[in-house]
Amino acid sequence: MYRCKLLILLFFAIFIASCSTSPTGRSQLLLKSDAELEAQARATFSAYRATLPLSTNRAKIDFVACVASALVAELDPPYSDFEWDLAIFEQNQVNAFAMPGGKIGVYTGILDVTDNADQLAAVLGHEIAHVTSKHVNERASRGSLSGIGIEALAVIMGGGYTGGAYTAQQAMQAGVALGMELPMSRSQETEADIVGLRYMAKAGFDPRESVKLWKHMMTMGGKKPPEQLSTHPADETRIENLISEWQVTLPIYNQALADGKHPDCKKNWN
Numbered sequence: 001m002y003r004c005k006l007l008i009l010l011f012f013a014i015f016i017a018s019c020s021t022s023p024t025g026r027s028q029l030l031l032k033s034d035a036e037l038e039a040q041a042r043a044t045f046s047a048y049r050a051t052l053p054l055s056t057n058r059a060k061i062d063f064v065a066c067v068a069s070a071l072v073a074e075l076d077p078p079y080s081d082f083e084w085d086l087a088i089f090e091q092n093q094v095n096a097f098a099m100p101g102g103k104i105g106v107y108t109g110i111l112d113v114t115d116n117a118d119q120l121a122a123v124l125g126h127e128i129a130h131v132t133s134k135h136v137n138e139r140a141s142r143g144s145l146s147g148i149g150i151e152a153l154a155v156i157m158g159g160g161y162t163g164g165a166y167t168a169q170q171a172m173q174a175g176v177a178l179g180m181e182l183p184m185s186r187s188q189e190t191e192a193d194i195v196g197l198r199y200m201a202k203a204g205f206d207p208r209e210s211v212k213l214w215k216h217m218m219t220m221g222g223k224k225p226p227e228q229l230s231t232h233p234a235d236e237t238r239i240e241n242l243i244s245e246w247q248v249t250l251p252i253y254n255q256a257l258a259d260g261k262h263p264d265c266k267k268n269w270n
């Protein structure tokens with residue numbers, strides 16, 4: 001009898017611990033441990049760093065670091081306490097990602113389609129919002145990780161980091177397992193848009209630039225658009241959603257400007 005009561009108590013404790021509310025008020029089922037996901041992200045990020053060419057262009061590194069640090073400075077605990085890691089990969093891909101535990105990866109291809117710091121802040125704000133909204137945990141809790149990604153992750157986690165023991169492709173597949181290279185669900189993407197806009201506005205980046213960016217992406221030919229667009233086209237609905245958020249984000253932006261926040265991140269290269 002006592003044992004049974006204990007089990008029931010334990011069940012409720014687990015249930016309560018795993019039910020959470022996202023930043024925009026969605027209820028989330030989070031079954032994975034943050035510590036475990038962060039350890040996986042650390043290993044995957046190391047694999048990316050070891051296998052993809054890192055940019056050596058000082059101007060590009062400074063520009064991305066300027067935008068990223070202005071954004072993470074506006075996060076709430078525990079994310080404000082993270083030591084955020086940033087890697088800039090010399091790749092033509094138009095993409096960026098953020099991982100649990102505070103890892104940000106930017107492909108230099110995205111710098112060719114973002115006209116200014118505000119537009120890069122729109123992309124990075126969106127990616128950081130996936131982390132602070134625990135979207136990887138939510139996705140993993142639904143058991144939708146791809147088999148091949150898990151295998152690659154097992155190679156990296158289990159085999160240990162032996163320096164070049166695995167390929168760039170394996171690193172990418174591990175990234176897929178953590179949801180780095182794939183779009184999230186529609187509701188998670190919308191949430192990342194909304195939360196990301198708030199971060200950029202709080203940091204003093206103009207949220208209106210996000211619409212210019214996504215419109216630009218819509219008309220972009222040749223290059224593959226970032227994950228946000230690859231399965232969820234930047235249709236009129238997305239643009240309308242971003243614009244409808246301005247009533248919330250423009251006052252935040254104006255307050256940031258009044259507080260003297262205007263990150264001076266310049267594109268000093270051709």
Ligand SMILES: [Zn+2]
Binds near residue numbers: 189192227
């Ligand atoms: Zn996204």
